[in-house]
Amino acid sequence: MRKLLPLFLLLTISLSITAQRPSPDQGQRPPIKITGTVLDQDNNLPLEYATLVLQSVQNPNIVTGGITNEDGKFDVEAKPGRYNIRIEYISYKTYTLNDQLLSSSTDLGTVKLALDVEQLEAVEVVGEKTTVEVRLDKKVYNVGKDLTTSGGTVNDALNNIPSVNVDIEGAISLRGNENVRILINGKPSALAGFGSTDVFKQLPADAIEKVEVITSPSARYDAEGTAGILNIVLKKEKTLGINGSINANIADPFRYQVSTNFNLRTDKFNLFNTLGYFHRESPGNAFFDNTYTSGDFDRIYEDRDISRNDTGFNVNLGLEYFLSEKSSLTGSVFARFSDEQDINENATQRFIGSTIDSRTFRSEDQNEDDSNYQFSMNYTNNFNDDGHKLTADVQYSFDDEDVLTEIIENNTFPNNELLASERIYEIETQNNYLAQADYVLPMGDSQFEAGYRGTFREELNDYQLDTLNQGSGQYITNTDLTNKFTYTQNVNAFYSQYGNKYGKFSFLLGLRLENTQLKGELESDVNAETLSEQLGIDVDVNFDKNYLGLFPTLNLIFEIQENENISLGYNRRINRPRGWFINPFPSRASRTNVFQGNPDLDPAYANAYDLGYLRRWKKLTLTSSIYYQKETNAFERVQEETGETTSDGIRIIRSLPINLSTNERVGAEAGILYNPVKWLRVNSSFNFFKFTTEGVFNNVDYGAENTSWFSRFSTKVSLPWKIDWQNNAFYMGPRENAQTKTKGMFSLNTAMSKDIFKDRATISFNISDVFNSRKRMSYTETEFFTSESEFQWRPREFRLSFIYRFNQPKERRRGGERNGGGDDDGEGFEG
Known part of the structure; x- marks a missing residue:
């Protein structure tokens, strides 16, 4: 039952810091100190994280206070004045001293709290509703x-x-x-x-x-x-004073990561900082078994090994300054740097009939330097405690990726010779600007909201492909593929919404107006006619498109009874194409497989409906919904022949995104949260869906129907000696689209943890993908080739983690000796 303590503490402390300016009766006199100790009445044990609340008698809106340390002691500064004093601890009776004159530093002595039996039962119910x-x-x-x-x-x-x-x-x-x-x-x-x-x-x-x-x-x-x-x-800690945590972990395959967070909060400002560093050496693997209906080879088998050696660092630093009791200004800076080296080795066997004709070995060494910067500013004004609120945000972000990829492919049988050597230089930069304002006006049981958001993004992709001329030994730039493409996406949006409640019926009705501008500008030696011929459609590579749309939303809830309700939602959505979907120049995953963007892509639109049902019992919660979505101009990636071959006779296959006519999706999902006993928690969810796609491109019908599902099952067991054991199982059912069928996939994660150092630290051991079964196995079939493949991004991992917290409440609080060491750390739903 005490596991809810941090949740209530954070709420209490966040309220307690809202008003720190002196009232008229307090003047500008120096602060005084209020000290004391809080113990359990029955066993005289200290109560850590008990809350001291000091509420001004003259101005009840002025509230301050603090929490006790591990020894049950508190030491709080306050302005001299008259206060109502409360000492609170979840499931215990509140200790109260009203109208106390505090004119000098005061020691309240030892305060012993007794259990509140009536509250105890209520808290145990709420304890299932914290997740x-x-x-x-x-x-x-x-x-x-x-x-x-x-x-x-x-x-x-x-x-x-x-x-x-x-x-x-x-x-x-x-x-x-x-x-x-x-x-x-x-x-x-x-x-x-x-x-x-x-x-x-x-x-x-x-x-x-x-x-x-x-x-x-x-x-x-x-x-x-x-x-x-x-x-x-x-996370952004709300507790007064200095607090934070250090988290370190090491894993096999070799990986380590260290992260810290630090928070300093006073009655005038909140300084927060996070730092993170990681190094990862992560292997992966894949194979592709391809058969062809035409070309020089009948079958090509590829065996790939992937090695990643990545290092990264990130930092976030922010300051929230309280301008007044109701308003604050927050500024933050975020930066992320990473140095990544990925080596992809591909051993290929090529068959004519059932006889091996040749073998090749391809090495792709990719080095990427990536840096991100973000600068944010937020202004918040809470006009009153009823939710009347104004917020404003501005944000600028810059992203720079510098990639060098060296590709060498050799023939290893029947003779050794160099087939190709390529160097790919890519520089991708993004500039992103955001301006946003939101206004909330409560009106009794109803609420009105309005706002604006503008997002402005410019992406520049500078791509150069150099190929080794074996005759001269010099690298020659391929002008047919080298290009610079600038993609701009500007979105201006205004919205308004109104919500109200009539008895058991609540609704939220809104309308959003969005204007989208998509612009493309290409610098290349290849003209638009050549690209249009390659794509098989007429395209404008230098385009400027505008789309204006209304997006209505409606959400309804009917409360059948306190623990049971029905909800209904409708909204209209948009899917805007990303820059790499638009860029018309092909980029190489290999010499034989390329991805080519489509500048003729238009946004896709969808209408979505959702009908939900929620029911809570004492130890069990059921959530469920059925949903339907119809999307027009839906994106689909299709594979087709380019009509070209490599120098050694392999047909080149292209993957291309297109607008298909419709994509309909219907599904149902259900989730169960069950706490049969205090030491066991069960969490299960199931999602079933069917989608239908219709569309024709280049005289090929890409229509398809597919039914699939995925499910999760999780158990958490609280063992003696403050040990927790958790298992998470996941299964993704088989699925398919117009060209590819993917088999089902199962994975299981397990972990154990123990609290140490008087609950200040936690050590845990995790096994991710226990059976090493998280692999994607697919079969693709077109009129010109078939491909059977298996891909594993990351094999089974063993991980040891350690987290240490200083002056920071744990995510949960144990029942302690009174409950025999049990852990009432249940999950549930709050409406």
Whole structure:
């Protein structure tokens, strides 16, 4: 039951720091100190994290206070004056002293608190509701208690969130749909890579406070992302004083990571800082078994080994300054640097009939220097305690990626000879600007909101391919592929929404107006006619397109009873093409496989509907929903022949994104959270979906139907001696599109942790992918070739983690001796 203590403490302390300016009766006299000790009445043990609340009698809006340390002692500064004094501890009776004159430093002595039996039962029920909250337009998941992500990355944490899946290459999907919008603290951010999720493989999972899964976004959110929105909220400590933590882990295959967070909070400012450093040597592997209906070879078998040697550092520094009791100004700077070296070795066997004709060996050595910078400023004014609020944000981000890739391919049988040697130089820069203002006006049971958001992005991709001329021994620039492409995306949006509650019925109705400008500018020796001929469509490589759209949203909840409700959501969404989907020049994954963007791509639009049902019992919570989505102009990547061959007779295959006519998706999901006893927690979710795609491109019908599903099952057991044991199992069902079928995939993670040093530290041991089964196995079939493949991004990993906290409450508080060492650390839902 005491596991909810940090949650209530953070809420109490966040309220206690809202008003620190002196009242008229306090004047400008120097502060005094209030000291004392808080003990358990029955066993005289100190109560750590008990809360001292000092509320001004003259002005009740002025509240200050603090919390006790491990010895149950508090030492708090306050202005002289008259106060109502309260000492509170979850599940204990509150100690109260009203109208006390504190004119000099005062020692309140030893205060003994007694258990509140009536509150005790209520708290045990609430104790099952600390991990998930269900709100009108989203579900909020607190991931801080997941042992299997301790020492892991943001990707590891996201992969344990219901409805969310992160595949073996790091692609994030929501309900099986990869077109999901990723936000950090409610805004697009350099931490999320502005579309790329590679950074999530580097940032520690412990940096996350909660994840908001928004499948029916209200009008305050971007209309981008036809699947919905994932908002990752990072930690920012609210406790007064100095506090923080140090987290270190080491893993096999070799990887280590160290991260720290530091927080200094006073009644006038809050200084927060996080640092992180990692080094990773991560292997991977893949094979491709390709057969061809035409060309010089009937079959080509590729065996790939992948080696990654990556090092990175990130820092975030911010200061929140309290301008008044109700307003604050926050500035922050974020920087991330990484040096990555990936070596991909590909051994190939080429057959004519069943006889090996030749063998080749290809080495691709990629070195990437990546740096991100972000500067943010936020102004917040809480006009009153009822939610009347104005916020304004400005943000600038810069991303620079400098990549050199050296490719050498040799024939190793029947003779040794150099087939090709290439050097690829890529420089990609992004400039991103954001301006945002949001206004909230409560009106009794109703609430009105309005706001503006402008996002302005410019991407420059400078690509150069040099090929070795074996006759001269010199590298010659391939002018047919070398290019500079600038892609600009500007979005201006205005929104308004209104919510109200009538008895058991609540609604939130909103409308968002967005104007999108997409611009492309190409510098190349290749003209538009040649590119149009390659793509098979007429394209304008220097384009300037404008799209104006209205995006209505509606969210309804009917409360059948206190623990049961039905929800209904509707929203219209947009999917804008990314820069690399637009760039018309091919980039090489190999000599035989290229990806080519399509500048003729238009945004896709979707209408989404969601019907949900929630029911809570004493020890069990059920959430469920059925959903439907219809997307027009949906993106689809298709593979086709280019009509070209390599110098040694292999047909070159191109992957191309196109607008298909429609994509319909219907599905259902259910989740169960069950706490049969205090020492056991069970969490299970299941998602089933079917999608239908229709569309024709270059006289080929790419229509397809597919039914798939994925499921999670998690158990957490609290053992004696403060040891926790958790298992997370995941299964992704088989799926397919017009050309590719992918087999089902199962993985299991397990972890054990123990609190040490009087709960100031935790040590944990994790095994990720226990059976080494997290592999993608696919079969692709077209009219000109078939391919059977297997890909493993990362093999089974063993990880040892250690976290030490100073002056910082744990994510949870144990039941202690009174409950026999049991852990009432249950999960549940809050509406």
